[in-house]
Amino acid sequence: MTDVKSKRLAGPAVFQTADRLHSAAIHLLRRLRWRDRESGIGPAQLSALSVLVFGGPRSLGELADAEQVRPPTMSRIVTSLERAGLVRRSATEDGRRVRLEATARGTRILQEGRLRRVESLAQVLSSLPEEDRQRLAELADLLELVIRGL
Amino acid sequence: MTDVKSKRLAGPAVFQTADRLHSAAIHLLRRLRWRDRESGIGPAQLSALSVLVFGGPRSLGELADAEQVRPPTMSRIVTSLERAGLVRRSATEDGRRVRLEATARGTRILQEGRLRRVESLAQVLSSLPEEDRQRLAELADLLELVIRGL
DNA sequence: TGATTTAGTTAGCATAGCTAACTATATTCC
DNA sequence: GGAATATAGTTAGCTATGCTAACTAAATCA
Numbered sequence: 001m002t003d004v005k006s007k008r009l010a011g012p013a014v015f016q017t018a019d020r021l022h023s024a025a026i027h028l029l030r031r032l033r034w035r036d037r038e039s040g041i042g043p044a045q046l047s048a049l050s051v052l053v054f055g056g057p058r059s060l061g062e063l064a065d066a067e068q069v070r071p072p073t074m075s076r077i078v079t080s081l082e083r084a085g086l087v088r089r090s091a092t093e094d095g096r097r098v099r100l101e102a103t104a105r106g107t108r109i110l111q112e113g114r115l116r117r118v119e120s121l122a123q124v125l126s127s128l129p130e131e132d133r134q135r136l137a138e139l140a141d142l143l144e145l146v147i148r149g150l
Numbered sequence: 151m152t153d154v155k156s157k158r159l160a161g162p163a164v165f166q167t168a169d170r171l172h173s174a175a176i177h178l179l180r181r182l183r184w185r186d187r188e189s190g191i192g193p194a195q196l197s198a199l200s201v202l203v204f205g206g207p208r209s210l211g212e213l214a215d216a217e218q219v220r221p222p223t224m225s226r227i228v229t230s231l232e233r234a235g236l237v238r239r240s241a242t243e244d245g246r247r248v249r250l251e252a253t254a255r256g257t258r259i260l261q262e263g264r265l266r267r268v269e270s271l272a273q274v275l276s277s278l279p280e281e282d283r284q285r286l287a288e289l290a291d292l293l294e295l296v297i298r299g300l
Numbered sequence: 301t302g303a304t305t306t307a308g309t310t311a312g313c314a315t316a317g318c319t320a321a322c323t324a325t326a327t328t329c330c
Numbered sequence: 331g332g333a334a335t336a337t338a339g340t341t342a343g344c345t346a347t348g349c350t351a352a353c354t355a356a357a358t359c360a
Contacts (some may be wrong), residue, residue: 011276014283018272019264020290022182024297025175026197030218031300032172037318042346047176061307068180073348075309080346096307096356114169122168124299126161132292133164139289140170142282145173149274150181183348193313211338223317225340230315246325246338 021143032117039113041084044069046117048077048088049102049110057101059092081106171293182267189235189263196226196267199236199252199260207251209242231256255292 036043043069051066052058058066064074078100081087086106090099102110125133158234179193185192194217202208208216214224228250231237236256240249252260275283 013287014275015268015272017283017287017290018268018275020294021178021286022268022271024290024293025178026193027218027297028171028175028293028300029179031297033218033317050261054196059307060309069175069347071308071312072350077347079309094307094332094357098308115165118165118168118172120300121172121296122165122193124296125164127295127299132343133167135288135297136171136292137163137167139285139292140174142285143174143289144170144177146271146274146278146286147177147181149277150178150270187349194316209338210340219316220318221339222319222341226316229340244326244338248339 032121035117035120036113038116039109041086041109041113042080043085044073044077045081046110046113048074049081049106050114051099052102053107053110054089057099059097060100061097063100086110105120178271182271185267185270186263188266189259191236191259191263192230194223194227195231195234195236196260196263198224199231199256200264202237202252203257203260209247209248210250211247213250236260259284 016084031042039046039098041049048063048067051063055066058076060074061071063078064071067074069077078087078089082089086109088101088103090101093100125136128136178198183193186196189196191199198213198217201213203218210224210228211221213222213228217224228237228239232239236253236259238251238253240251242249275286278286
């Protein structure tokens with residue numbers, strides 16, 4: 001691949017691995033993107049909704065942090081979700097904060113959308129030998145660890 | 151649509167792995183995104199430019215296919231790249247087609263940007279034990295295989 | 301109480317995705 | 331040869347997502 005000469009801390013092998021992981025992430029998401037459109041809900045909305053569905057209710061700022069976006073960005077995403085009836089905003093004791101919670105409809109829509117979204121990926125995985133699937137599962141752990149370290 | 155299901159649908163374990171890989175890809179790119187901004191060139195432009203730099207000149211349609219986007223989207227991306235002096239449009243024998251080629255400046259900018267982009271990832275990788283780095287390299291192999299299957 | 305901090309929103313800008321509709325060139329077919 | 335069709339790109343216009351700056355409202359601190 002790219003023989004970018006790196007005279008940095010990271011050696012060439014490490015840099016190449018990083019580059020390949022990065023490239024794989026880009027192309028993986030690009031291939032899955034068309035599936036997103038079927039749900040009629042954008043990827044950022046879907047991702048934010050999944051945090052609320054699987055992680056429980058939280059404030060806007062917390063959700064923005066979880067999604068690694070700025071508050072204004074999340075504010076607009078939540079507005080769209082709310083208009084679509086997938087998320088509910090409610091007041092908290094702290095009058096500045098809002099409590100965001102997925103509605104029943106939001107939960108259902110998410111699960112359907114999420115299913116569709118990773119369906120093609122799961123199908124490819126199914127075609128792999130059990131050994132490879134096992135390894136991918138383990139490596140997903142490792143990758144999550146790496147991401148937390150970023 | 152793809153009505154493949156040969157034996158059975160993906161089991162829960164496979165589905166969960168697919169979901170986690172998908173989620174990891176999203177968050178990986180999100181974390182690396184701030185690095186993109188330093189180059190002053192958007193991710194789609196960077197990615198398209200990399201195809202031209204590492205894959206050589208090609209037509210707009212071919213580039214759109216490679217990047218999995220529609221021609222109008224690629225047309226606009228190329229316009230931005232051209233305005234920035236990173237890509238050159240030239241005529242071909244077929245008067246309908248354009249030949250797209252990275253300029254010297256485009257090549258340089260890409261390499262610098264790419265380096266910066268994966269630098270933080272490479273740094274995290276550097277801090278891991280050699281065994282884990284080895285496993286992540288395997289993961290990149292597997293992911294590339296999976297992506298080809300998508 | 302008044303100043304500061306914190307949470308969220310609004311406004312405005314840019315990138316990037318799409319479809320529909322258009323132009324220009326090539327190809328096909330009578 | 332010339333009309334009809336097909337192909338390559340562009341333009342226009344919409345939506346979704348990112349950002350920063352500037353604002354409002356509420357809580358906290360001195």
